[in-house]
Amino acid sequence: MPSRDQHPTVWPALYATELGRIERRLHDGTQNRLAAVTVLLGGARRALNRDPGAADAMLGRAQDATEAALAELRAVVRSFQPPVLAGRGLPGALSALAAASPVACRVDAELPGRCAEEVEATAYFVVAEALANVAGHSNARHATVALRHRDDLLHVAVTDDGRGGARPGAGLDGVRGRVEAVGGTFALTSPSGGPTTLTARLPCGL
Structure with missing residues (x-):
């Protein structure tokens, strides 16, 4: 297997590949869920006075999305591969x-x-x-x-x-x-x- 000294361009490429994989997982999963949480919280805030039931439902969905985002973050962290x-x-x-x-x-x-x-x-x-x-x-x-x-x-x-x-x-x-x-x-x-x-x-x- 090539050493770092023998092939100095190999290791930066490996790091770039790994960083790209992590970025895609965060973008496609966690980032989208957190964006949904922001939208739901905004809607719940606007609905709080005029429709408490709808606000409560949106808060529940926001909580579910937050928990899913946390689970995805844990999975990403566990998958970090040097x-x-x-x-x-x-x-x-x-x-x-x-x-x-x-x-x-x-x-x-x-x-x-x-x-x-x-x-x-x-x-x-x-x-x-x-x-x-x-x-x-x-x-x-x-x-x-x-x-x-x-x-x-x-x-x-x-x-x-x-x-x-x-x-x-x-x-x-x-x-x-x-x-x-x-x-x-x-x-x-x-x-x-x-x-x-x-x-x-x-x-x-x-």
Whole structure:
């Protein structure tokens, strides 16, 4: 797979493609729904005194449209896929994360194929957050990222040889939420003295 240095024009093109996809989803879905909310709220305001029943009905429709827009925004956010995933696949993208980590990190990946984009993006962000925690808090010298496909699940594990005692916080709570949003499970084991292992199991559908 080409590196950033070998093909400097590839990566901007990948970013542009991904940004275009996000823009289309926001324009075709969320933006149109929010425009409808604005129209409905304006109509409800004008009808409030002369026809309270009609105003109430429009407010109900505005609420429904707002909830639909929020659901679409959540779906768009969950589908964010770093362009490196499209270009290098999940093992390659995680190898790039490992190479950039200040803690020596090895990636051990055995996957028979690609997972859904949303699942790969989730796995990528799980590992990115885990390695950030390793670098910032663990006092570890080494870390390992393992990827396996078993029983139609993508198993992701990040282990470090640091001091242990890690506790869930804002970052890891966000990881848990992202994992559970795609129907996966999340676990953290970190006894005092280490090692610390963060695991996520994601529905893969290979």
